[in-house]
Amino acid sequence: MREKDGTNKRWPGSGKSSFRRKRIALPTGQPSTGPGPKSCSKRFRQRHPARSPGEGTNMFSDRILAAAVGVCVAAGLVGGAFVLGQALQETRKADRYVTVRGLAERDVKSDLAIWPLKVRVAGNDLAQVSQTLEENRKKVSAFLIQNGFGPEEVVLQDLRVVDRQASEYGQSNAQQMFRYIVESTVLLRSTKVDSVWGVSQRVDELVRAGVVLSAENAWEGISPRYFFTQLNAVKPEMMAEATRNARTAAAQFAADSGSRVGAIRRASQGLFTISDRDRSTEQESGGGGPGASDPWKRVRVVVTVDYFLDQ
Structure with missing residues (x-):
């Protein structure tokens, strides 16, 4: 160390000049106020703590995880926008x-023919009227069977007897009219549509034989009814x-x-x-x-x- 007088002092036994740090003597028992070597080292360790060997790897993994979460969020936003767009498109399409x-x-x-033939007889003698009705029903049945229909296709249906004098609402000229009216239906049910059609065109043969035929209703004729089943x-x-x-x-x-x-x-x-x-x-x-x-x-x-x- 250079003294104030500018001369260099040498250490004993040394050929080189060296400086000596000037020491200041402190009173006995008074602690040093300056930071010592141990104090500086402790502060450095507190400010810059030492890292463990795996700490760098953990930081790298955290960065990868954060990046993956960001990618997932972005993909979710894109997917949501796509689904919303598709929903709007479908809504517009529905209109x-x-x-x-x-x-x-x-x-x-037609594959089925039904022909109701209603026979009517009127008279004042009920027994004679009933006999005449039976004869006419047989004539109708024979007419149908002779034209190619089987007995199972010909059915005798309801019998109806009207006594005009016994009617509650009798007519004033009832004495001038026949007292009894007897009706019965001969029903033909067959799948021989063409045969039924042909026979229905020759129904005048029954009229010439003395058979009186009447319709089911006043607005209907006596023609067959045809059905498609x-x-x-x-x-x-x-x-x-x-x-x-x-x-x-x-x-x-x-x-x-x-x-x-x-x-x-x-x-x-x-x-x-x-x-x-x-x-x-x-x-x-x-x-x-x-x-x-x-x-x-x-x-x-x-x-x-x-x-x-x-x-």
Whole structure:
């Protein structure tokens, strides 16, 4: 250490000059106020604690976990936005549809004929009237069997007797009329539709034989009634045809609006109706009339379908 006088002092036994730190003597028993070596080391360790060997690895894992959580959150937001967009698109799609109707008609031939022949006899002697009625019923049965129908197809039905004098609401001219009216029905039920139709055209033969026939009702004739009973056999094909016709109509709507026909939104089936093919307008409107039932029937069905319209 250089002294104030500028001279260098050497350590004894040394050829080199060295400086000596000047020591300040403290009073005996007074502690040193300056930081010692141990105090500085302790503070350094508190400010910069030593890391364990695995601490660096744990920090790296935490960073990876945080990055993964961020990716998941971002993916969730993107997925939610996609689902919301799809839901809005489906909602708009549900509002774009067209309602159309498809018609299917088919002419079919009846497979069942029912012919009620009501025989009527009037007179003042009830026994004689009953005998005459029995004879006329036999004539009708023989007429049907002779024309190719079996006995099992001919059925004798109800017997009705009217006594005009015994009626509570008797007519004032009852004495001038026959007292008794006796009626009975001979019913023909057969699947030989063509034979029934042919025989019904020769019913005048019974009239010439003295048989008086009457209708079931005043607005009906004495012609047979024809029925089509195989509706279930034609239902599937007619439904398919009606649906195709409905789709054709929907395709026209779609073409006019610049769209294309999509899937079926809703469909409903109407009732199948069976009517006489050549029935007159008066009869179809419920006005009745003496016309005969037609062996040919027209089956008709209408379906209502809602189709989506896609862009």
